[in-house]
Amino acid sequence: MRPSGILATIPTILPTRRSIFLWGQPGIGKSTFVADVARSMGLQLLDVRAVLLDPVDLRGLPAADSGRQYVDWLLPKFLPHDPGSAGILFLDELPQAPPMVQ
Numbered sequence: 001m002r003p004s005g006i007l008a009t010i011p012t013i014l015p016t017r018r019s020i021f022l023w024g025q026p027g028i029g030k031s032t033f034v035a036d037v038a039r040s041m042g043l044q045l046l047d048v049r050a051v052l053l054d055p056v057d058l059r060g061l062p063a064a065d066s067g068r069q070y071v072d073w074l075l076p077k078f079l080p081h082d083p084g085s086a087g088i089l090f091l092d093e094l095p096q097a098p099p100m101v102q
Helices: 003-016 030-041 055-059
Strands: 044-049 061-064 071-074 087-092
Touching: 003 030, 030 044, 030 087
Parallel strands: 044 087
Antiparallel strands: 061 071
């Protein structure tokens, strides 16, 4: 799909909270395109290089709950903590990331 087609499709897909995977050669402007989409839609963009992440960076760290019967996950500080927030999480360089991160 061409960028113009993607741009027309994104406003329809984003409210469904489904993932969008952009695939293309390095240097063709995927990061710039995503930043432009976020700006045009008035959304916060969180641009993360997946290749620099460890598996726990997205899931968080396990911690016992107050009753010590269950595990809660401590969210990474760089992820939004407000459940009502809206934005785009852009995991750049995902194919080059470690398999456990992918």
